Amino acid sequence: MTADAPTASAARTNAGAPSRSEVDWVKIHREVRRLQVRIAKATQEGRWGKVKALQRLLTHSYSGKMLAVRRVTQNRGKNTPGVDGAIWRSPAAKSRGVESLRRHGYQPMPLRRVYIPKSNGKKRPLGIPTMKDRAMQALWKLALEPVAETTADPDSYGFRPGRSTADAIGQCFNLWARSNAVEWIMEGDIRGCFDNISHEWLLENIPMDREILRKWLKAGFMDKNTFFATDEGTPQGGIISPVLANMALDGLEGTLRVRFGSRGSRRSSHRVHVVRYADDFIVTGASKDILEAEVRPVVEQFLSTRGLELSEEKTRITHIEEGFDFLGQNVRKYNGKLLIKPSKKNVKAFLGKVRGVVKANKTAHQRNLILLLNPIIRGWAQYHRHVVASRTFATVDHRIWRTLWYWSKRRHPDKSAQWIMERYFRKRGSRTWVFGAKERLPDGSHRWVDLFFAADVLIRRHPKIKRDANPFDPAWDDYFARRRRHKVESSRHDRRKLA
Numbered sequence: 192m193t194a195d196a197p198t199a200s201a202a203r204t205n206a207g208a209p210s211r212s213e214v215d216w217v218k219i220h221r222e223v224r225r226l227q228v229r230i231a232k233a234t235q236e237g238r239w240g241k242v243k244a245l246q247r248l249l250t251h252s253y254s255g256k257m258l259a260v261r262r263v264t265q266n267r268g269k270n271t272p273g274v275d276g277a278i279w280r281s282p283a284a285k286s287r288g289v290e291s292l293r294r295h296g297y298q299p300m301p302l303r304r305v306y307i308p309k310s311n312g313k314k315r316p317l318g319i320p321t322m323k324d325r326a327m328q329a330l331w332k333l334a335l336e337p338v339a340e341t342t343a344d345p346d347s348y349g350f351r352p353g354r355s356t357a358d359a360i361g362q363c364f365n366l367w368a369r370s371n372a373v374e375w376i377m378e379g380d381i382r383g384c385f386d387n388i389s390h391e392w393l394l395e396n397i398p399m400d401r402e403i404l405r406k407w408l409k410a411g412f413m414d415k416n417t418f419f420a421t422d423e424g425t426p427q428g429g430i431i432s433p434v435l436a437n438m439a440l441d442g443l444e445g446t447l448r449v450r451f452g453s454r455g456s457r458r459s460s461h462r463v464h465v466v467r468y469a470d471d472f473i474v475t476g477a478s479k480d481i482l483e484a485e486v487r488p489v490v491e492q493f494l495s496t497r498g499l500e501l502s503e504e505k506t507r508i509t510h511i512e513e514g515f516d517f518l519g520q521n522v523r524k525y526n527g528k529l530l531i532k533p534s535k536k537n538v539k540a541f542l543g544k545v546r547g548v549v550k551a552n553k554t555a556h557q558r559n560l561i562l563l564l565n566p567i568i569r570g571w572a573q574y575h576r577h578v579v580a581s582r583t584f585a586t587v588d589h590r591i592w593r594t595l596w597y598w599s600k601r602r603h604p605d606k607s608a609q610w611i612m613e614r615y616f617r618k619r620g621s622r623t624w625v626f627g628a629k630e631r632l633p634d635g636s637h638r639w640v641d642l643f644f645a646a647d648v649l650i651r652r653h654p655k656i657k658r659d660a661n662p663f664d665p666a667w668d669d670y671f672a673r674r675r676r677h678k679v680e681s682s683r684h685d686r687r688k689l690a
Contacts, residue, residue, distance in 0.1 A: 255333050279322050303413055353674070376482075377506070393408065396466075409421060484510050516536060577651060
């Protein structure tokens with residue numbers, strides 16, 4: 192009997208349909224976690240045969256399959272079907288999904304191609320797998336992620352558990368906060384990273400079942416009822432695609448360190464450091480010439496072996512006094528002082544989104560408009576709350592107020608400004624122009640629903656994650672537990688301040 196057999200038997204009722212109240216999710220998580228820790232340890236020791244055996248054990252375990260199905264039926268894409276149109280909503284469908292996750296005879300279906308708009312006006316292609324293929328990818332991600340985290344570059348922050356854009360920006364602060372910090376930066380952008388990664392490189396270097404990986408890579412996609420084969424790339428939209436892309440780019444730091452030396456070595460005068468978030472990265476250098484003549488060729492050679500190349504229009508070399516945009520922030524030194532602020536491009540895109548919502552709801556009830564805008568404003572402000580953003584928040588609040596003032600005037604062209612102010616705005620504390628509406632409660636009483644102010648979000652320095660932290664290494668368990676507690680306590684404190 193396998194270690195998780197009791198969980199499996201307890202979870203199966205009504206002819207195979209799991210009773211959600213009887214599933215011991217704590218035990219399931221514990222079993223999967225135990226196998227992931229063993230995979231990470233075997234990776235650290237370089238025992239790749241052991242890694243393969245443990246991965247097979249995890250991907251064949253009922254606990255792993257249960258977690259995989261749970262992920263694809265609870266995430267944001269749970270109601271988005273693939274080419275077969277199937278959605279797993281009922282407990283019986285989820286149970287059948289668990290039972291269907293078998294390696295023997297598995298053949299993925301083509302992806303459903305959809306397009307989403309990009310900030311530059313172009314469209315980004317996404318591939319939507321079927322529910323079964325998504326669950327299979329989620330299952331293998333459970334087995335592959337411990338390897339990816341153990342072998343990852345220390346200053347890679349995108350699509351990794353426990354890491355975020357705030358950590359990447361925190362590393363930028365560490366690099367440039369000192370007065371003697373490096374001054375030159377190469378902003379790197381990979382042309383169509385997900386679409387162009389070499390299948391041959393992935394099959395030769397990704398430590399997982401090659402037959403399963405090959406089937407995913409060669410599954411093709413359907414666009415307007417036409418099938419297209421895939422000879423390169425790992426499509427955006429697949430659950431495992433970010434892990435594969437990260438593993439393809441891992442090693443860039445080590446390659447540059449071998450070529451230009453680490454801190455304290457004879458060649459460290461080049462002062463080459465890398466900060467990467469998914470396929471966006473920056474490389475520092477002691478001079479513009481070093482970055483152009485020495486660093487860039489090494490980066491291009493590294494990428495070429497993986498079927499990738501730098502984007503000429505987005506890759507450029509800048510001085511820290513000129514500043515650069517990275518992950519929606521602008522990093523720049525002003526007379527020797529480092530300031531990281533929300534980038535102008537990011538602010539413009541955010542305000543454009545707000546104006547678009549207001550314009551699309553010209554006749555909506557004021558309360559409904561507020562409920563549409565508040566999550567957008569709050570989410571944007573919380574994203575930027577770790578940088579120098581107070582002045583930007585105040586500016587954004589003013590421009591949103593102006594947009595809503597025009598919205599209010601348009602609805603009542605024959606009314607006076609005083610009447611419009613009293614109808615749509617109210618005084619709250621020291622603020623006299625709060626865009627708010629009364630909401631009637633079931634008991635007959637009323638309460639105010641007010642527009643959220645970005646300036647109400649507290650600016651708080653983000654505690655950057657340690658470079659070598661590994662969530663699958665038990666030695667780091669206490670560290671990650673402290674970070675989770677700090678995050679929860681900070682969120683509670685912020686909510687009390689906003690109340």
